[in-house]
Amino acid sequence: DKETAIAAIQAAMTGHQVYTSLHTNDAIGAIPRLMNIGVPNYLMAGSLICVVAQRLARKLCSNCKKEQEITAEEKHLLGKKYDEVTKIYKAVGCAKCNNSGYKGRIVIAEILPFDSELDDMVSASKSRKEILEYVLSKGFVPMVEDGIHKVVNGVTDLKELMRVVDMTDRMN
Numbered sequence: 001d002k003e004t005a006i007a008a009i010q011a012a013m014t015g016h017q018v019y020t021s022l023h024t025n026d027a028i029g030a031i032p033r034l035m036n037i038g039v040p041n042y043l044m045a046g047s048l049i050c051v052v053a054q055r056l057a058r059k060l061c062s063n064c065k066k067e068q069e070i071t072a073e074e075k076h077l078l079g080k081k082y083d084e085v086t087k088i089y090k091a092v093g094c095a096k097c098n099n100s101g102y103k104g105r106i107v108i109a110e111i112l113p114f115d116s117e118l119d120d121m122v123s124a125s126k127s128r129k130e131i132l133e134y135v136l137s138k139g140f141v142p143m144v145e146d147g148i149h150k151v152v153n154g155v156t157d158l159k160e161l162m163r164v165v166d167m168t169d170r171m172n
Contacts, residue, residue, distance in 0.1 A: 002038035009039055012047040025166060026143055027053040027112035028131055031122055045119040053143055054109040055164040057156045058102035064094035065101070065154065074158055077170050078148055089154040106155055108165055110143040144170070 012018045024033045030051045034044055067087045070078075078085060091101025112135060114122075121131055136142075147161040161167070 005034060005037045005039045006043070009043045009047045013043070024053065027051040027110050028128055028135070031131070032128070041122050041125055045123040048114050050114060051112045052109060054107050055143065056105045057108050057147065057150070057160050057164045059104040059106045060089055060091055060154065060156055061094060061097035061101055061103040063096045064092040065089045066092045067154075077158060077167060078152065079170065082148065082152055085152055088151055088158065090157050091159070102160070106150060108143055108147040108150065108161070110141060110146060112140060
């Protein structure tokens with residue numbers, strides 16, 4: 001709620017480390033979410049140090065995962081960065097994974113560190129698109145990219161990634 005959020009920001013402004021959770025789709029989404037709760041953007045700027053967004057995805061069972069040729073649709077979802085990829089792993093199922101094809105979990109995450117330029121953007125109520133362009137230029141790795149990297153490396157599969165991370169913008 002507004003009172004709790006403002007109290008947390010005020011504690012951060014006095015030098016206290018404040019850790020909290022907030023329900024958003026991604027790290028950048030924390031900015032408008034805090035504004036919607038009622039935290040003024042001028043209070044956020046300089047108070048936020050970092051936002052981490054994460055999802056837990058099931059890991060492919062190392063005993064039964066199967067490498068298969070990548071389809072045109074899967075190649076499109078991976079993006080141009082992975083044009084050279086010809087095979088990816090998929091879940092199969094065996095006795096060790098209770099026939100699910102998955103065993104264990106892996107984090108799919110993004111980390112959004114704040115700097116003075118991002119603080120200025122928050123203060124000026126810049127758009128999500130402008131903020132995203134800026135942080136990407138500074139090396140920000142979106143959650144979907146972290147997940148795709150794990151798909152390409154056989155840690156999880158595309159089906160599982162699509163279950164836990166919004167990939168609708170890649171489906172066009």
